[in-house]
Amino acid sequence: MALATSAILCATVAWPADPKVGGSGDVIFIAQLICLLLAGRGLGELFERLGQPAIMGQLIAGILLGPSLFGWISPLVQHALFPADPTQQSKIDAVSQLGILLLLLLTGMETELKLARKIGAACLSISASGVLLPFVLGYVMAQFLPETLLPSQGQRVVAGLFLGTTLSISSVKIVAMVVREMGFMRRNLGQMIVSSAIIEDTIGWVIIAITLGIAKEGRLEMARLAGIVLGVAAFMVFSLTLGRRIVFTLIRWTNDTFRSEFAVITVILVVMGVMALITDLIGVHTVLGAFVAGILVGESPILSGHIEGQLRGIITALFMPVFFGMAGLSADLTVLTDPTLALLTLGLVLIASLGKFGGAFFGGRLAGLSQREAVAIGCAMNARGSTEVIVATIGLSMGVLSQTLYTMIVTMAVITTLAMPPTLRWALGRLPMSSAEKERLEREEIDQRGFVARLQRLLVVVDDSATGKFASYLAGLIGGGMPITVMHAGDGHKGQKNGGTGRHLDEVERGAKASAEAVEEKEGARAERVHLTARQEVAASGTAVAAEARKGYDLLILGLAHSLTSQTRFTKRLSDIATGFDGPLCLVVKAARCGTPKLGPNSVILVPVNGTEVARRGAELALVIARTERVRVKVLYVSRTAKRDRAETISHRREEALLKDIVQLAERYGAAIETSVRARRAPAEAIIQEAARDVSMIVMGVARRSGDELMFGETASSVLAKSSAPVILLSDELIHRSEAEQEARRSGEVGGPTDVARNGD
Numbered sequence: 001m002a003l004a005t006s007a008i009l010c011a012t013v014a015w016p017a018d019p020k021v022g023g024s025g026d027v028i029f030i031a032q033l034i035c036l037l038l039a040g041r042g043l044g045e046l047f048e049r050l051g052q053p054a055i056m057g058q059l060i061a062g063i064l065l066g067p068s069l070f071g072w073i074s075p076l077v078q079h080a081l082f083p084a085d086p087t088q089q090s091k092i093d094a095v096s097q098l099g100i101l102l103l104l105l106l107t108g109m110e111t112e113l114k115l116a117r118k119i120g121a122a123c124l125s126i127s128a129s130g131v132l133l134p135f136v137l138g139y140v141m142a143q144f145l146p147e148t149l150l151p152s153q154g155q156r157v158v159a160g161l162f163l164g165t166t167l168s169i170s171s172v173k174i175v176a177m178v179v180r181e182m183g184f185m186r187r188n189l190g191q192m193i194v195s196s197a198i199i200e201d202t203i204g205w206v207i208i209a210i211t212l213g214i215a216k217e218g219r220l221e222m223a224r225l226a227g228i229v230l231g232v233a234a235f236m237v238f239s240l241t242l243g244r245r246i247v248f249t250l251i252r253w254t255n256d257t258f259r260s261e262f263a264v265i266t267v268i269l270v271v272m273g274v275m276a277l278i279t280d281l282i283g284v285h286t287v288l289g290a291f292v293a294g295i296l297v298g299e300s301p302i303l304s305g306h307i308e309g310q311l312r313g314i315i316t317a318l319f320m321p322v323f324f325g326m327a328g329l330s331a332d333l334t335v336l337t338d339p340t341l342a343l344l345t346l347g348l349v350l351i352a353s354l355g356k357f358g359g360a361f362f363g364g365r366l367a368g369l370s371q372r373e374a375v376a377i378g379c380a381m382n383a384r385g386s387t388e389v390i391v392a393t394i395g396l397s398m399g400v401l402s403q404t405l406y407t408m409i410v411t412m413a414v415i416t417t418l419a420m421p422p423t424l425r426w427a428l429g430r431l432p433m434s435s436a437e438k439e440r441l442e443r444e445e446i447d448q449r450g451f452v453a454r455l456q457r458l459l460v461v462v463d464d465s466a467t468g469k470f471a472s473y474l475a476g477l478i479g480g481g482m483p484i485t486v487m488h489a490g491d492g493h494k495g496q497k498n499g500g501t502g503r504h505l506d507e508v509e510r511g512a513k514a515s516a517e518a519v520e521e522k523e524g525a526r527a528e529r530v531h532l533t534a535r536q537e538v539a540a541s542g543t544a545v546a547a548e549a550r551k552g553y554d555l556l557i558l559g560l561a562h563s564l565t566s567q568t569r570f571t572k573r574l575s576d577i578a579t580g581f582d583g584p585l586c587l588v589v590k591a592a593r594c595g596t597p598k599l600g601p602n603s604v605i606l607v608p609v610n611g612t613e614v615a616r617r618g619a620e621l622a623l624v625i626a627r628t629e630r631v632r633v634k635v636l637y638v639s640r641t642a643k644r645d646r647a648e649t650i651s652h653r654r655e656e657a658l659l660k661d662i663v664q665l666a667e668r669y670g671a672a673i674e675t676s677v678r679a680r681r682a683p684a685e686a687i688i689q690e691a692a693r694d695v696s697m698i699v700m701g702v703a704r705r706s707g708d709e710l711m712f713g714e715t716a717s718s719v720l721a722k723s724s725a726p727v728i729l730l731s732d733e734l735i736h737r738s739e740a741e742q743e744a745r746r747s748g749e750v751g752g753p754t755d756v757a758r759n760g761d
Contacts, residue, residue, distance in 0.1 A: 028081070028083065028088055029088070029091045029092060031081060032081065032082065032092050033092070033095070033322065035065065035081065036061070036062070036065070036321055036322050036325035036326070037318070037321050037322070039061035039062075039064070039065060039321075039325065040057070040058035040061045040062070040320075040321030040322075040324065040325050041058075041321060042057075042061070043057035043058065043060055043061040044057035044058045044061070044321070045057070047060075051421055051422075052418060052421060053174045053417065053421075055174075055320060055324055056414060056417055056418060058320060058321045058324035058325055058328075059324040059325075059327060059328045059389060059410070059413075059414060060328060060414065061321075061324075061325055061328060062324060062325035062326060062327055062328020062329045062330075062331075063328035063329075063331050063333060063410075063414075064328070065078075065082075065325065065328070065329060066078075066082075066328060066329040066330070066331060066332065067332045067334060068331065068332055068333035068334060072334060082329060092322070092326060093326070095319070095322050095323075096322055096323045096326040096327075096393075098319065099315075099318075099319035099320065099322055099323035100287060100290075100323060100390055100393070100394070101272060101273075101276055101286060101287070101290040102272075102290075102315045102319045103315065103319065103320065103323060103390065104205075104287050104290035104291040104294060104390070105268075105272045105290045105291070105293055105294040105297070105311075105315075106294060106311070106312060106315050106316075107201070107291060107294060108290070108291045108292060108293060108294020108295040108296075108297070108298060109294040109295070109297055109298035109308065109311075109312075110176070110294075110298065111198050111201065111202065111294070111295050111298065122192060122364075122367035122368070122369075123192060123195040123196045123199050123367075124199065125363045125364075125366050125367040126192070126196040126360055126363035126364050126367060126377055126381070127196050127199040127200045127203065127363070128363065129359045129360065129362050129363035129366065130168070130170070130196065130200060130356060130359040130360035130363055130381050131168045131169065131200055131203060131204065131207075131359070132168075132359060133168075133355050133356075133358055133359030133362070134164070134167040134168040134351075134352060134355035134356045134359055135164040135165065135167065135168040135207075136164065137164075137167065137351050137355040138160070138163040138164035138165070138166065138167035138168065138351070138352075138355070139160040139161065139163065139164040140160075141160075141163060141347075141348070141351055142156055142159045142160030142162075142163045142164070143156055143160060145159070145344070145405070146340075148402075148404070149344075149402055149404055149405045149408075150402060150405070151399050151400065151401065151402045152399075155400065158211075158214060158400050159400060159401065159405070161211040161214065162211060162391065162392075162395045162400055162401060163405075163409070165204065165207055165208055165211055165391055166387075166388040166391050166392055166409050166412075166413070167351065167352045167355060167356070167388075167412075168200075168204065168207075168355075168356070169200055169201060169204035169207075169208075169387045169388070169391075170197045170200050170201070170356070170380075170381045170382070170383055170387070171197075171201075171383050171387045171388075171417070174383040174417060174420065174421075175193060175194060175197040175380050175381070175383050175420075176194050176197070179193055179194055179380070179424075179428075184428055187433070189369075189373055189376060189377075189428075189431060190428075192369075192377070193376070193377060193380045193381075196360070196363075196377065196380075196381065197380070197381065200381070201387065202291075202295075204387065205287065205288050205291045206232055206236070206288065208285065208287065208288070208391055209228075209232055209279065209284035209285050209287065209288035210225070210228050210229060210232060210284060212284055212285035212287075212394065212398070213225075213228040213282075213283045213284040213285070214228070227283065228282065228283050228284060231282035231283060231284070232279075232282065232284060232288070235278065235279060235282060235288075235289075235292070236292070239275070239292045239295075239296060240295075240296075243292075243296055244296055244299060247271055247293075247296040247297060247300060248296075248299075248300045248301065250267055250271065251264055251267060251268070251297070251300045252300075252483065254266075254267045255551055255552065256551045262310065264307050265307065265310060265311050268293075268297050268311065271293050271296070271297065272289070272290050272293040272294070272297075274289075275289035275290065275292060275293040276289035276290050276293070277289070279292075285394060287390070287394070301456065301457075301481065301482055301483055323393075324389065326393075327389045327390075327392075327393050327410065328410070330393070330396060330403070330406060330410075331406065331407040331410040331411070332403065332404075332407055333407060333411065335403075335404050335407055336407070336411070341404065341408070344408065345408045345411050345412065348408055348409070348411075348412045349411075349412050349415050349416065352382075352412050352416055353382055353416055353419075356378070356381050356382045356416075357378035357379065357381070357382055358378070359381075360374075360377045360378040360380075360381035360382075361374045361375065361377065361378035363377070364377040364378070372427070372430055372431055373431065375427050376424065376427035376428055376430075376431060379420065379423040379424045379426075379427045380420070380424050380427075382416055382419070382420050382423070383416070383417050383420035383421075383424075388409060388410075388412070388413040389410060389413055392406050392409040392410060392413070393406075442664075449616075450620055450665075451584075451616075451617040451620050451621075452478055452620055452621065452624055454554075455478065455479070455482060455554045455555055456482055456483075456554055457482055457483045457484070457485075457552060457553050457554055458475055458478065458479045458482065458483075458484045458485070458553060458554065458555050458556075458557060459484075459485050459487065459545070459548060459549065459553040459555070459556045459557070459581070460472060460475045460484060460485065460486045460487065460508070460556075460557045460559075461487045461489055461545065461556065461557070461558050461559075461560075461577055462486065462487075462488065462489060462557075462558075462559040462560070463488070463489045463559070463560050463561055465559070465560065465561030466561075467559045467560060467561050467563070467588050467589075468489075468559040468560065468561065469507055469559075470559060470588055470726075471557050471558065471559020471586075471588040472486065472505075472507035472508050472511070472559065473507045473508070473510060473511040474511060474557060474559075474586070474588065474625070474728070475508050475511060475557045476507065476508040476509060476510060476511020476512035476513070476514070477511040477512075477514065477624055477625060477628050478511075478555070478557070478586075478621070478624060479508070479511075479512060480512055481512065484508055484512075485548065485553070486505060486508060487544070487545070487548065489560060489577070511628075514628045514629075517628075541576055541577065541580070542576040542577055542578075542579050542580030543580060544580070545577050545580030545581050546580035546581070549580065549581050549582070549583070553581070553583060554583060554584070555583060555584050555585075555586055556578070556581040556583060556584070556585050556586065557586045557588070558574065558577060558578060558585065558586070558587045558588065559587075559588040560573070560574055560577075562574075563587070563589050564589065564720065568717065568720050568721040569709075569717075570709070570710040570711075574587075574710065575709050575710040578710045579710065582733060583733050584617075584730065584731055584732060584733055585704065585729070585730070585731040586621070586728065586729070586730050586731075587728065587729045587731075588726070588728055589720060589726070589727045589728070589729060598696070599625070599629040599631050599696060599697070600629065600630070600631065601630050601631065603629070603631040603632070603696040603697075604631065604632050604633075604634055604694065604695050604696055605622045605625060605626060605631055605632070605633050605634070605695070605696060605697045605698075605699055606634050606636060606687070606690055606691055606695045606697070606698045606699070606725070607619045607622045607633055607634065607635050607636065607698075607699050607700070608636045608637075608638070608683065608686075608687045608698075608700055608715075608719075609635055609636070609637050609658065609659075609662065609701070610637070610638070610683070611637075611654060611658050612701070612703070613732070614701040614702065614703055614730070614731065614732040615700075615701040616661070616662070616665075616701065617701045617730050617732075618699050618700050618701025618702075618730045619633075619635060619662050619665065619699075619701070620665060620669075621699055621701075621728070621730050622699040623665060623666055623669040623671045623673075624669065625697075625699070626666075626669070626671035626672070626673075627669045627670055627671050631671075631672075631696070632671075632672045632673070632674065633666065633671055633672065633673045633674075634673075634674050634675075634676060634690070634695070635659065635662050635673060635674070635675045635676070636675075636676050636677075636678065636686065636687065636690050637655055637658065637659060637675070637676070637677045637678070638677075638678045638679075638681050638682075638683045638686045638687070639655060639677060639678070639679045639681075655677055659675045659677075662675070663675065676690070678690075683715045684714065684715045684718035684719055684722075685718075687700075687715070687719050687723070688718070688719060688722045688723055691719075691723045691724070691725050692724075695725050696725065696726075697725055697726050697727070697728065698719065698723060698725050698726070698727045698728070699727075699728045699730070700716060700719065700727065700728070700729055700730070701730050701731075701732075702715075702716045702729050702730070702731050702732075703731065703732055704731040704732055704733070712729060712731060716729060
């Protein structure tokens with residue numbers, strides 16, 4: 001329905017257009033865009049509802065709009081909408097070519113090299129054999145193709161390289177879609193499948209770039225090939241080392257400096273363009289630069305899901321339907337009415353399927369997988385889709401592939417991709433889950449509910465006191481390898497301020513190092529180094545914090561010496577700073593008065609809980625500290641149930657479920673924990689009484705009250721007033737501030753701080 005509607009509408013608009021008349025070419029161009037978008041979106045939606053990749057619907061929409069159907073039914077109308085005039089074609093081709101780069105950028109952003117590194121050698125075995133066997137089969141097949149399928153004589157070597165490449169590479173996007181849909185993304189085999197596809201894709205685009213470099217020369221020259229290989233190797237090494245830091249620094253600087261909308265997206269597109277130009281200068285195609293740029297952008301620790309979603313939205317909504325639609329338009333399935341070409345296409349499909357399945361199956365068995373697991377690997381790797389279409393489109397535009405051979409490759413890509421989802425669903429459905437894997441999935445499910453695990457960027461405001469020093473160390477423990485900005489709340493003496501900032505950065509790095517060592521010992525995973533920025537303020541204020549907070553922070557950690565008045569209310573200065581931040585707060589209170597906590601194996605952290613989400617956050621923060629410092633955590637639940645009735649029974653079940661959840665959280669962090677329940681007691685009284693029993697620190701999750709004065713409720717106030725132990729308060733977000741108050745803070749003028757960047761990676 002969408003296909004017919006779009007074709008009729010766009011053809012009606014384009015029919016009277018004459019390219020010789022000024023402005024009519026623009027009308028045709030707009031009509032082409034509308035037609036491709038409507039048809040691609042309509043068939044893409046249909047295919048997705050049928051459990052197939054949406055891009056296959058977009059590709060088939062293009063095929064049906066081309067000579068295969070629309071041009072066969074009504075050639076005059078089809079030629080009016082998609083004329084052969086080179087000037088007219090160049091307009092839609094420009095959008096399509098830009099779409100190739102953006103698709104590769106998005107593919108790179110979705111490529112998780114960390115996952116591939118985590119799985120290790122097994123994926124290398126699967127990827128190597130899964131690429132090598134179909135590549136060799138494709139190259140050999142090209143040597144026996146009829147001359148009529150080649151664009152010109154003497155092109156068998158280059159055509160063989162293209163054919164081998166299109167047969168050997170899987171589509172990560174389609175593989176990941178089916179694995180995720182089947183609920184296997186977190187399963188061991190699911191991660192192995194996706195990791196193998198990632199490695200294949202990365203290796204494949206390097207091979208493609210080298211193949212395209214050879215294609216530019218039109219022949220195979222060993223000296224030129226050696227130069228291309230060395231250039232690509234140098235580019236990859238530079239990109240994955242120094243290039244990572246450059247891209248991250250650019251994204252962070254843009255995010256923190258520019259106030260205009262979508263500035264980060266502009267920088268991402270510029271990075272993509274620059275890296276594409278670099279690969280072109282090396283002598284390979286720009287697609288490699290766009291793909292690697294996507295990898296670096298995707299690994300940037302400051303890239304938010306919101307920014308990534310905006311970029312993905314425009315690529316998915318505009319450029320994908322146009323590119324795949326144009327790719328389908330270039331295919332003419334009417335040539336397959338020739339029995340010889342139809343048999344050759346069938347042979348290509350069989351060679352592609354058996355070669356890919358056999359290579360991946362052999363690699364899986366070589367890696368020690370069971371026969372059923374290896375079958376699932378083989379089925380998964382047989383998805384091609386977007387990658388082959390991109391390669392074939394480039395080959396056609398360069399004159400390396402003939403129109404007929406291009407049509408055969410597109411047909412092969414469509415058939416193998418449509419066959420992959422049902423076969424993989426069948427293969428994965430036959431695989432039971434082991435008890436060890438079930439336990440791991442339960443641990444990861446706990447992580448998904450976690451607070452600390454979801455943090456991406458921290459803001460720290462501290463002074464030169466012992467409280468400030470401990471708060472900086474705590475930021476390192478929480479932050480690990482994420483970006484952390486330290487604002488020094490000095491007293492106006494520049495020399496002291498600069499020295500204090502350096503000491504705080506050292507404390508953050510010390511905490512991050514301790515956290516990384518604990519993570520590596522518990523999980524065997526290497527943490528990223530911390531990214532630090534120091535903001536030196538003469539007098540930190542709510543206005544300054546609000547100006548900094550607009551850059552995107554998930555948690556504010558506050559550590560000031562004078563945080564409480566004699567009436568144990570928060571000081572005006574601390575309240576002012578805290579009210580400049582609408583997100584969660586972590587306050588280190590009373591550490592200076594009670595002394596900096598000395599934590600060790602005999603220390604105890606007390607964590608009161610009441611069943612709320614913010615109380616669970618407090619428990620998680622305590623467990624992060626306990627994991628690193630090897631201390632014990634005591635979780636205290638106070639029940640106010642007064643009678644032995646049904647209400648008490650329900651309350652008891654709730655207590656058991658709550659404490660079980662926190663015990664599971666402690667197991668996840670590898671921290672020692674004990675639980676305690678106090679019945680029919682006032683919460684503050686029970687907490688203070690428990691804290692008197694040699695507790696080194698209290699960590700509380702508290703609800704933040706709205707208003708200019710910082711408040712967390714009566715229980716927190718009583719604990720701060722009567723407890724002799726240092727207290728850490730972790731609050732939830734402030735959601736009750738009026739829009740007028742938020743706008744007033746955002747528009748406030750702030751003195752320009754001096755930035756000192758320290759990147760530890």
